[in-house]
Amino acid sequence: MIQLENVTKTYPKGSRPSLDNVSVGIEKGEFVFFIGPSGSGKSTIIKLLLHEVAPTSGKVVVNAKDVTTLRSWKVPHFRRSIGCVFQDFRLLPNRTAYENVAFALEVIGKTKAVARRVVPEVLELVGLGGKEHRYPHELSGGEQQRVAVARAFVNRPLILLADEPTGNLDPDTSIEIMRLLDRINRTGTTVVMVTHDSNIVNQMRRRVIEIESGRIVRDQARGVYG
Amino acid sequence: MRVKYVLNEVLVGLWRNVTMTVAMIITMSVSLTMLGASVLMYMQVDQMKTAYYGEIEVSVFLTDEVTDGEREAINAAIESSALVDTKTYEDKAAALKRFQELWADSPDFVNSINADSLPESYRVKLKNPEQYAEFSAQIEGLPGIRQIIDQRSLLDKVFNIFNSIQVMSLVVAGVMAFAALLLVGNTIQVAAYSKRREVAVMKLVGASNWFIQAPFVLEAVVAGIVGALLGFVFLFIGKVVLLDGKLQALTTIITPIPDGNLWLMLPLLAGVGSVVSAVTAWVTLRFYLKV
The missing domain is CATH 3.30.70.3040 (Alpha-Beta Plaits)
Structure with missing residues (x-):
């Protein structure tokens, strides 16, 4: 599902590579944590998978597509098979929960009728039934992140990327979000999560890949946080 | 639905930034008026040349x-x-x-x-x-010859005046067009900034590039076309007030401007206005949107 082959990424201003000759494979349906200290290069992996940045050398394969050689006009279509959740939720403040999720559908060409059918369903799935018409500022942090998850998942992507999704949430809420991601993973969606929340990693007992200074230092099938 | 969405975004965009929109339209219309006047003058001079050169003589005056x-x-x-x-x-x-x-x-x-x-x-x-x-x-x-006068050189003096007016209005059109381009660029930047969250989400969920860019480009095109319409109205008024009114005496020298030529300016100005705005907007987006 996801293949990194000898990937090195050096940012123009950085002297040290952000990722240094990293090779890793992730199977369909896996739940993988990337852990490591700030600046270790874990967020760069998300950016590579989204084709927000291109690797300096090496090969990135996602959904059997070589992202490295992907033509730029094909990137939008490619991204439709990937859902993404961030620490800061990235919701549109002037749209309700329903509209935020529907927006993601409408801008990729789905009709309003499709949105009316699918959006309530996915909001129900993330546990926001009854709060469809609240604005982000009327929702708690955990609820906002649920909206973000709903938006990432509404298009039924093959892969869900989560970049520190619990970074802004208290421990209890974090665990709820993790349960939600786990549920999504059980539908067959591959989940890749970047975090440094040791609590969560220890509870989930999933595959853990630890990165330090741009290199993989540990890859454990049912790991804990260092 | 997508068409409706894009059109709605265009109107909201134009209205959100209405002072800039007005500035953009005014500079665009002045520039296009000048362009139109210059093109009309060019066609006119051409027409006058064929009309007069057939008639002209060399006068050989005797003492x-x-x-x-x-x-x-x-x-x-x-x-x-x-x-x-x-x-x-x-x-x-x-x-x-x-x-x-x-x-x-x-x-x-x-x-x-x-x-x-x-x-x-x-x-x-x-x-x-x-x-x-x-x-x-x-x-x-x-x-026995006192003087040889070539009427053509007299006419050429007149045409030279027309030519310099034409060059002047082209220069003004160019300068105004440059200002209009900067305004279009600026407006698009402001629009892109005020919609940065939407754009970020659209990129994230994989909206196609044209779908992200279309509202911005169309915003500029609408302004360009409105500017062109205004420019055409200015030209029309200019013809009626100046040539048919105040400067009517000149019309014995200047052959009348055919209405067809004047109407031809409408598609010309609209075309130039919209294409120039669209290209500017698109180029600006390549820098500020990085889709």
């Missing part, structure tokens, strides 16, 4: 003391020239008659002139009016 022999020699020289198409001789009486017709509305002036004060002349039509210099060289220096 008052010219003898019959000298006149014969001049006549023969003109006749034998290969450059000459036709020639007519105009004696003092004919010259006076022509003069009276030309100045018919100022009888005092006409009355102050008698036949003796006007020179006799040969009116020569050249096969190619541009060969004036060669023709002039052939007969110049013959005794």
